[in-house]
Amino acid sequence: MKKLIIISLIFWSIDFFHAQKQNSExxxxxxxxxxxxxxxxxxxxxxxxxxxxxxxxxxxxxxxxxxxxxxxxxxxxxxxxxxxxxxxxxxxxxxxxxxxxxxxxxxxxxxxxxxxxxxxxxxxxxxxxxxxxxxxxxxxxxxxxxxxxxxxxxxxxxxxxxxxxxxxxxxxxxxxxxxxxxxxxxxxxxxxxxxxxxxxxxxxxxxxxxxxxxxxxxxxxxxxxxxxxxxxxxxxxxxxxxxxxxxxxxxxxxxxxxxxxxxxxxxxxxxxxxxRSAQVIVDGAKGSSEDIAFCSLIEFRFKGPVLKENPVSAPFHMETMHKKDVQKWAGSYLGDGNYALKYVPKGAEVLTYKFVSEIPELNGHEGKLNIVNIWPGKENPTDIPLxxxxxxxxxxxxxxxxxxxxxxxxxxxxxxxxxxxxxxxxxxx
Structure with a gap:
């Protein structure tokens, strides 16, 4: 019995020393x-x-x-x-x-x-x-x-x-x-x-x-x-x-x-x-009236013409107004007539946006999104599971x-x- 106690104490000491060493590293x-x-x-x-x-x-x-x-x-x-x-x-x-x-x-x-x-x-x-x-x-x-x-x-x-x-x-x-x-x-x-x-x-x-x-x-x-x-x-x-x-x-x-x-x-x-990470899919031509949590991943999607080749430069961009500054965000062509742009609002605001493009189907769409101050906010079926x-x-x-x-x-x-x-x-x- 005494031998078992001694062996247990030795193993306990080794484990304790190892834990202390890890904590001190x-x-x-x-x-x-x-x-x-x-x-x-x-x-x-x-x-x-x-x-x-x-x-x-x-x-x-x-x-x-x-x-x-x-x-x-x-x-x-x-x-x-x-x-x-x-x-x-x-x-x-x-x-x-x-x-x-x-x-x-x-x-x-x-x-x-x-x-x-x-x-x-x-x-x-x-x-x-x-x-x-x-x-x-x-x-x-x-x-x-x-x-x-x-x-x-x-x-x-x-x-x-x-x-x-x-x-x-x-x-x-x-x-x-x-x-x-x-x-x-x-x-x-x-x-x-x-x-x-x-x-x-x-x-x-x-x-x-x-x-x-x-x-x-x-x-x-x-x-x-x-x-x-x-x-x-x-x-x-x-x-x-x-x-x-x-x-x-x-x-x-x-x-x-x-x-x-x-x-x-x-x-x-x-x-x-x-x-889950909040993700909202928005039809770029229609917009959305839903409240969206700040720091959500917002993906705007468009349908447009099928291009033979991926464009060298962005086929469209989004403009957002922040105080007196206009910021531009590049969109992408995904193939098969699909276009998309990802955007993340950093804080609660009424986000005003406009899309600009030489492609008529993408150009001129504008709107507002209501961004609220709670992350990740309400659940969406398009949220990213974590x-x-x-x-x-x-x-x-x-x-x-x-x-x-x-x-x-x-x-x-x-x-x-x-x-x-x-x-x-x-x-x-």
């Missing part, structure tokens, strides 16, 4: 970012990442600008700033990667968004995702997506075997709008992915909040960053130093909380399982932060996150 991460594009919050998030680079095994930095002029050069610029501050950072931790290493894992992905199919040709970035995912490791690779899904979709298309080796946390919302085709491809073909789709939760980290006990995004720079290091000096160039960092919740998620459980509490938010590991913003009305669904699951941690970061800014004093 740095998370493996790969960042896909549209840094350098139209929204400079990625630069802020990159500074935050580099200042915490000792806490992660960073295996890739991929430039994937589905919209705008982002490029790998912008990543390299940020690494250059990090290099200047590294001597001070290393005085406090020995785990910071070398600038040489970070440059070696910086890769260029697709510039622009994917066609209707959701993928196109391999890129340096998509191939690096595959290579990183296939590394032998007991840990998954967390793919943290700060922009479009184009390179992730391309990697999954070219190497479906990696779907069980990666965990994705994607900042959707506006990125989903620009990345509708690649999102559609992933959801339809890889529904069993471990996938956090954050369409609104992250907004609450930087949105205005009247609570006097929460640190103000507009005041943080002057109180904690100003005058501290090369990265601190550069930070002022983005939103005049006002904290946005809309992509950083992907990192916060891995910094505090149980990363294996998206439904639990974490700095990066708390999420709920969804078993597996058991797809998570998104909490739908409980009590967890809205203003208009942002799930926002309170992250805004509650804002002080903890920013005060923890303030300690690191002190290192650069």
């Amino acid at each position: 740095k998370p493996r991460i790969l960042i896909s970012t549209d840094i350098g594009g139209t929204d400079p919050d990625d630069n802020q998030s990159m500074i935050h990442l580099l200042m915490y680079a000792d806490k992660f095994n960073i295996e890739g930095l991929v430039s994937s600008p589905s919209f705008g002029n982002g490029s790998k050069d912008e990543i390299l610029k940020m690494i250059g700033l990090y290099e200047k501050d590294l001597p001070k950072l290393k005085k406090h931790s020995s785990g910071f990667p070398t600038p040489k290493y970070l440059r070696s894992i910086s890769k260029q992905g697709l510039r622009g968004n994917a066609p209707y199919e959701g993928y196109s040709k391999p890129t340096e970035g998509s191939e690096w995702i595959i290579k990183s995912a296939r590394k032998k490791s007991a840990q998954p690779l967390y793919v943290l997506v700060w922009g479009g899904l184009e390179d992730v979709a391309q990697a999954l298309h070219d190497a479906p075997d990696i779907q069980n080796k990666i965990k994705i946390y994607w900042i959707g919302g506006p990125n989903k709008k620009w990345s509708a085709n690649s999102y559609s491809y992933i959801a339809k073909n890889f529904p069993d992915l471990w996938f956090i789709e954050a369409n609104s939760t992250y907004y609450a980290f930087f949105s205005k909040n009247d609570d006097p006990n929460i640190l103000k995004s507009t005041e943080y720079y002057d109180r904690y960053i100003k005058g501290y290091g090369a990265m601190g000096k550069d930070f002022k160039n983005y939103y005049k130093g006002e904290i946005k960092m809309g992509d950083s919740p992907t990192l916060f998620y891995l910094m505090q909380g149980n990363s294996n459980d998206p439904t639990g509490e974490s700095w990066g938010g708390s999420f709920e399982k969804i078993n 597996g058991n590991m797809w998570f998104s913003d909490q739908s409980d009305p009590k967890l809205y932060e203003g208009k942002f669904q799930g926002g309170k699951t992250i805004s509650k941690w804002k002080n903890d996150i920013l005060l923890d970061w303030a300690k690191r800014w002190e290192w650069l004093k």
